[in-house]
Amino acid sequence: MIYFEKLTKIYPDETVALKDVSLSINKGEFVSIVGHSGAGKTTLLRMLLAEDRPTSGKVSVESVDVHRLHKNQIHKYRRKFGTVFQDFKLLPTKTAYENIAFAMEVAGRLDEEISRDVPDALELVGLSNKAWRFPRELSGGEKQRIAIARALVNQPEVIIADEPTGNLDPINTMEVVEILKKINQLGTTVILTTHNRGVTDSVKKRVVTMESGKIARDDKDGKYAL
Amino acid sequence: MITIKLRRVTRTGFINFWRNGTVTIASLLILMVTLFTVGSLVLSGAVLSSLLGQIKDRVDINVYFKTNAPMSDIQALQKALTARPEVKQVTYTSAEEALTQFKARHQDNDLIIGSLSEIDENPLGAILNIRAKDPSQYESISKFLSTDAVLAPGGGTIIDKVNYNQNKLAIDRLSKVIDMVQKIGLLITILFSILAIVVTVNTIRLAIYTAREEIGVMKLVGASNNYVRGPFVIQGVMNGVLAAVLVMIILYPLTVWVGSRTDNFFGGLNVSDYFLSNFVQLFLILLGTGVILSVISSFVAVGRYLKV
Numbered sequence: 001m002i003y004f005e006k007l008t009k010i011y012p013d014e015t016v017a018l019k020d021v022s023l024s025i026n027k028g029e030f031v032s033i034v035g036h037s038g039a040g041k042t043t044l045l046r047m048l049l050a051e052d053r054p055t056s057g058k059v060s061v062e063s064v065d066v067h068r069l070h071k072n073q074i075h076k077y078r079r080k081f082g083t084v085f086q087d088f089k090l091l092p093t094k095t096a097y098e099n100i101a102f103a104m105e106v107a108g109r110l111d112e113e114i115s116r117d118v119p120d121a122l123e124l125v126g127l128s129n130k131a132w133r134f135p136r137e138l139s140g141g142e143k144q145r146i147a148i149a150r151a152l153v154n155q156p157e158v159i160i161a162d163e164p165t166g167n168l169d170p171i172n173t174m175e176v177v178e179i180l181k182k183i184n185q186l187g188t189t190v191i192l193t194t195h196n197r198g199v200t201d202s203v204k205k206r207v208v209t210m211e212s213g214k215i216a217r218d219d220k221d222g223k224y225a226l
Numbered sequence: 227m228i229t230i231k232l233r234r235v236t237r238t239g240f241i242n243f244w245r246n247g248t249v250t251i252a253s254l255l256i257l258m259v260t261l262f263t264v265g266s267l268v269l270s271g272a273v274l275s276s277l278l279g280q281i282k283d284r285v286d287i288n289v290y291f292k293t294n295a296p297m298s299d300i301q302a303l304q305k306a307l308t309a310r311p312e313v314k315q316v317t318y319t320s321a322e323e324a325l326t327q328f329k330a331r332h333q334d335n336d337l338i339i340g341s342l343s344e345i346d347e348n349p350l351g352a353i354l355n356i357r358a359k360d361p362s363q364y365e366s367i368s369k370f371l372s373t374d375a376v377l378a379p380g381g382g383t384i385i386d387k388v389n390y391n392q393n394k395l396a397i398d399r400l401s402k403v404i405d406m407v408q409k410i411g412l413l414i415t416i417l418f419s420i421l422a423i424v425v426t427v428n429t430i431r432l433a434i435y436t437a438r439e440e441i442g443v444m445k446l447v448g449a450s451n452n453y454v455r456g457p458f459v460i461q462g463v464m465n466g467v468l469a470a471v472l473v474m475i476i477l478y479p480l481t482v483w484v485g486s487r488t489d490n491f492f493g494g495l496n497v498s499d500y501f502l503s504n505f506v507q508l509f510l511i512l513l514g515t516g517v518i519l520s521v522i523s524s525f526v527a528v529g530r531y532l533k534v
Contacts, residue, residue: 093440
């Protein structure tokens with residue numbers, strides 16, 4: 001469903017972030033993208049989310065050319081994805097519950113749906129008892145679980161997790177990975193970037209390895225291979 | 227759909243207003259300073275124009291007629307003067323009234339009273355008192371009075387003298403001063419308004435700068451530009467309304483105090499009376515300025531962080 005075709009991104013200072021990258025991801029897959037910092041993982045995801053334009057090449061999702069979308073349509077397009085970031089990106093002025101509810105509000109969901117689905121999402125990540133805490137009152141692992149709950153509450157087709165475990169200790173890392181696996185088992189496509197060997201080893205799914213803007217390896221049931 | 231969004235945006239605006247305490251207070255205070263400046267400028271403008279009006283009102287010219295001037299000619303002249311656009315008011319004082327007033331003014335002066343009783347007949351002629359709408363217009367009225375139009379049918383003039391010619395210098399200077407005071411007042415108003423607007427816009431921009439990451443996150447979660455803007459605009463409206471109300475509350479006791487201090491000095495206009503009788507207009511001016519200023523600055527400031 002997601003196709004990157006000969007994607008190249010050269011930044012104005014002539015840094016080559018992506019070089020001729022072609023990759024396709026099927027519905028329901030769990031893909032880990034690994035590589036050193038600067039290998040192009042994040043740039044690839046930014047292209048997918050239409051946060052940045054490629055220098056050349058094409059990204060298409062369900063036969064929609066992402067970079068031909070009008071800017072008024074981009075926010076609707078982004079609702080196909082639930083995103084999780086290394087630095088959580090929760091809204092500091094909203095409680096855990098409101099952070100999750102906000103994602104539903106912007107998607108124009110009804111109040112009944114919100115009051116039904118948000119508790120479910122909180123339960124899935126095991127934080128029902130901290131619904132009314134503000135992000136500053138939560139630990140790093142808890143924040144990331146709230147961020148995951150927010151990402152999946154709209155039942156997106158794809159969950160994008162950009163280094164979700166980068167700021168977490170090993171126990172929280174494993175919890176986050178388990179939650180992502182659970183979401184994938186429920187049928188959602190998951191794209192995960194990481195440079196943590198333990199993460200890919202425990203996922204035991206497809207691993208795409210990137211090196212200086214190119215795809216170096218693509219292993220089914222792969223292990224971290226650098 | 228629209229109503230759901232509107233309600234959510236409004237609610238978020240209210241919640242953020244309370245939760246972002248310090249930021250809210252900072253922009254509220256700055257907005258209050260701005261509105262206070264605007265309010266004071268409006269009030270002092272009113273005081274100034276009433277003061278200038280009073281001074282202008284004291285300027286007039288008198289036309290003294292010869293004692294033998296026929297009544298019909300004087301009346302004809304009064305009519306002609308009243309018809310002129312620059313004339314505000316023409317008052318007729320008969321020769322008898324002029325004498326009574328003259329006696330009353332000099333009742334303590336035995337010499338004058340004594341010499342008046344020596345003469346049998348009234349040495350004074352009738353008087354027309356002319357007030358122009360603006361002091362600068364006395365020149366043209368005076369010119370009109372020296373034209374042929376006011377000459378008696380017999381040929382000779384019925385006018386003894388016009389006191390404009392003696393007061394010309396004073397009147398000219400006064401109208402120049404009034405003109406200048408008005409220009410300076412306008413200049414100060416414009417200058418202060420610009421300063422106030424610049425400071426407010428920048429404060430609100432800073433307040434929203436602190437929320438730039440939030441704005442980015444909202445966009446990433448899939449919010450449309452207007453959905454992100456909405457709460458900030460609502461906060462802007464609340465800021466404007468609250469600031470206008472608070473400034474009105476502060477202005478009232480202030481005008482009472484200033485009014486009681488300056489009542490004698492300004493004579494006519496009491497600032498607190500003016501404040502009370504123009505309460506609604508003044509409130510609407512402040513409300514409009516406050517809301518428009520903060521809404522526009524919020525709108526523009528958020529726009530800078532929407533390009534994700």
